[in-house]
Amino acid sequence: MKMLAVTLLIAMAAPAGAMAQTAPATPVAQAPDPARLAAAKALIAKTMPPERIDSMIDQMMRPMMENLRNAMVQSPQMQAVFASNPKAEALLDGFVGDEFKHSVALTKESMPTMLDAMARAYARRFTVAQLHDVSAFFDTPSGKLYAEQASTVMTDPDVLAAQRAVMEKSIRSTMERAQAMVAKLAAEQDKK
Template structure:
């Protein structure tokens, strides 16, 4: 579930430049629809500007590190979780080790999958923007403002307001999941009881 959330956040973060700049984007096509080679070539050029090949892995890390930290802190703010982990130093150390390993595995997986992610993003841009619109995007990203935007966009997850929102969301999510798991366990126990 966490890896899905990371992937969704990453996709959202990478899609933001296009969403913010496209005023008349073409409607999305189905995944099976063929993509014009000229659009795909133009889209690849835009993605290379947004995520320069030499710095892609570092960009992913700078985007995800603060988000993963915020998720960890949000989990610790959930009362039931904080009570269970917070009082027991061994439990806290075990949790920290687990989270560190999960973060490392997530980063390694994303870095290994960068080529396929870049290709997927290129195809997504090609489906949604015309060659002319992709040219406009390139023109913008090559301007001084576009350069500043690209440099700063990957730091948005570490902004204090975004970080606070992520922590609050994770704390609420942990409470909801615990309630849902308790209700599910109760329902399953009733089913087992009814079988007897």
């Protein structure tokens, strides 16, 4: 059971740890022009209508969590755990289900702040006229379809396969590095 917990922790922490190491320092942002900010908020309301945000979050999170589960199941370390513990897969499924609920709740809770941040970023990068031009695109049939379908791109089989391959590679390499670290720690302990 301890190996399952360690494996899960390492696998879940790997992507976050990698991002934390490569994330640039947050620059101090200048307040955007109010007219640009209003135009940016109107654009975001078209691309992410408030009444669709919950379903958009679910559409994005569900395949990512399923891919995470599948990548973890395929790892040799998890295969070994499953072979030695008949309850391990059910525990993993429970863990992934709980993580999905937690991630969805956290994303929904964070969405107002994220939408405001996106509006401010758009307002700094585009003029009012440019924001109106982009907004006009989303009034066209193609723009409406794009806004409706963009969040489902993560469920496309090609995207899922590419994402799963990256996750499997990340989990495999993280486990190899973790095992090497444990071996080094054990060797250091033996020297004492």
